[in-house]
Amino acid sequence: MPCACSAARVAEDLDRLVSAGAEDAERAAEAALRPKRLEEFVGQRVVREQLGLVLEAAVARGRAPDHVLLSGPPGLGKTTLAMIIAAELGTTVRVTSGPAIQHAGDLAAVLSSLEEGEVLFLDEIHRIARPAEELLYVAMEDFRVDVVVGKGAGANAIGLTLPPFTVVGATTRAGLLPAPLRDRFGFTGHLEFYDDDELEQVLTRSARLLGLDLHRPAAVEIARRSRGTPRIANRLLRRVRDWAEVRGDGTLDRAAARSALEVYEVDELGLDRLDRAVLQALCVRFGGGPVGLTTLAVAVGEEPETVETVAEPFLVREGLMGRTPRGRVATTRTWQHLRMRPPENAPTLFG
Numbered sequence: 485m486p487c488a489c490s491a492a493r494v495a496e497d498l499d500r501l502v503s504a505g506a507e508d509a510e511r512a513a514e515a516a517l518r519p520k521r522l523e524e525f526v527g528q529r530v531v532r533e534q535l536g537l538v539l540e541a542a543v544a545r546g547r548a549p550d551h552v553l554l555s556g557p558p559g560l561g562k563t564t565l566a567m568i569i570a571a572e573l574g575t576t577v578r579v580t581s582g583p584a585i586q587h588a589g590d591l592a593a594v595l596s597s598l599e600e601g602e603v604l605f606l607d608e609i610h611r612i613a614r615p616a617e618e619l620l621y622v623a624m625e626d627f628r629v630d631v632v633v634g635k636g637a638g639a640n641a642i643g644l645t646l647p648p649f650t651v652v653g654a655t656t657r658a659g660l661l662p663a664p665l666r667d668r669f670g671f672t673g674h675l676e677f678y679d680d681d682e683l684e685q686v687l688t689r690s691a692r693l694l695g696l697d698l699h700r701p702a703a704v705e706i707a708r709r710s711r712g713t714p715r716i717a718n719r720l721l722r723r724v725r726d727w728a729e730v731r732g733d734g735t736l737d738r739a740a741a742r743s744a745l746e747v748y749e750v751d752e753l754g755l756d757r758l759d760r761a762v763l764q765a766l767c768v769r770f771g772g773g774p775v776g777l778t779t780l781a782v783a784v785g786e787e788p789e790t791v792e793t794v795a796e797p798f799l800v801r802e803g804l805m806g807r808t809p810r811g812r813v814a815t816t817r818t819w820q821h822l823r824m825r826p827p828e829n830a831p832t833l834f835g
């Protein structure tokens with residue numbers, strides 16, 4: 485049959501395919517660098533120690549541990565920890581995510597196929613559809629799931645007993661989880677941004693795995709500009725390697741790192757395009773605020789959730805944005821960073 489698609493549509497589809505391919509490649513590169521055991525996991529001392537105890541106790545008892553909830557901004561290691569939990573328990577992991585579970589039946593199918601002691605990793609758990617959420621409460625608490633057989637008036641709910649298993653939930657927005665769901669996790673770990681020394685360790689480890697001779701000053705430079713995030717550190721390492729191989733002589737030194745980061749528009753603080761767009765909008769369009777999240781997100785052409793979970797946590801931590809009851813505001817540091825003078829009536833919040 486002839487294709488009725490317009491050229492623009494074909495181009496759009498191609499774009500999507502190409503970016504999906506690029507995303508797959510990034511994901512594969514990421515997976516190759518994941519620490520496999522808790523002792524290889526850099527930083528997060530408190531969570532590592534607490535989780536280590538939970539797992540060790542479960543192994544000693546020969547029982548599945550309590551369900552684990554991991555929260556924190558993207559790229560800090562929630563998925564990595566879920567894989568590590570399964571490895572430390574000597575079991576396998578099933579991976580799914582909130583957006584993939586739109587109906588209770590989707591979750592029932594996953595739950596009823598779990599084997600004894602398995603880990604069920606539920607990424608973006610805050611996005612599970614409501615009816616599935618209730619099924620999850622019961623499954624987590626009583627290891628039971630009701631499966632509906634048949635349709636309409638003849639439909640029957642059959643209760644299935646599940647073998648013990650462990651849910652590892654990950655969320656960038658713990659505050660959105662309803663209390664009954666949150667309460668069913670016996671252990672909750674909040675992942676914090678990494679400091680520069682920890683990111684340097686991540687980079688040194690990644691360079692070793694990739695067979696790269698990363699000079700220490702280059703590692704320091706990349707670490708400093710990685711937004712406290714291992715995923716970004718590893719990504720920047722790959723971009724610096726590209727630069728060194730294509731534009732340089734292959735040496736991964738500080739000069740190569742600085743040149744590459746300039747090409748990729750990563751500034752001295754590690755802010756990326758979205759961070760800068762948010763700060764620009766806050767100061768230029770809204771005079772330093774206060775401005776509501778949704779208005780700010782519309783101004784930068786992003787979803788409010790993206791601005792709130794991806795850009796804001798780091799900007800707030802760096803004192804580049806303040807969150808007040810009346811909205812987001814610029815700080816003295818924001819104006820300094822943008823090399824702008826605040827208007828007379830701008831709110832005075834010190835970053």
Ligand SMILES: Nc1ncnc2c1ncn2[C@@H]1O[C@H](COP(=O)(O)OP(=O)(O)OP(=O)(O)O)[C@@H](O)[C@H]1O
Nearest residue numbers: 514517518525526558559560561562563564714715
């Ligand atoms: N503590 C760590 N030590 C070493 N590498 C780490 C650490 N945490 C994360 N990484 C690296 O960062 C990458 C991203 O981590 P991961 O996918 O676990 O983040 P995430 O929190 O699940 O992100 P998202 O919320 O976007 O799914 C991984 O490939 C891993 O190699």
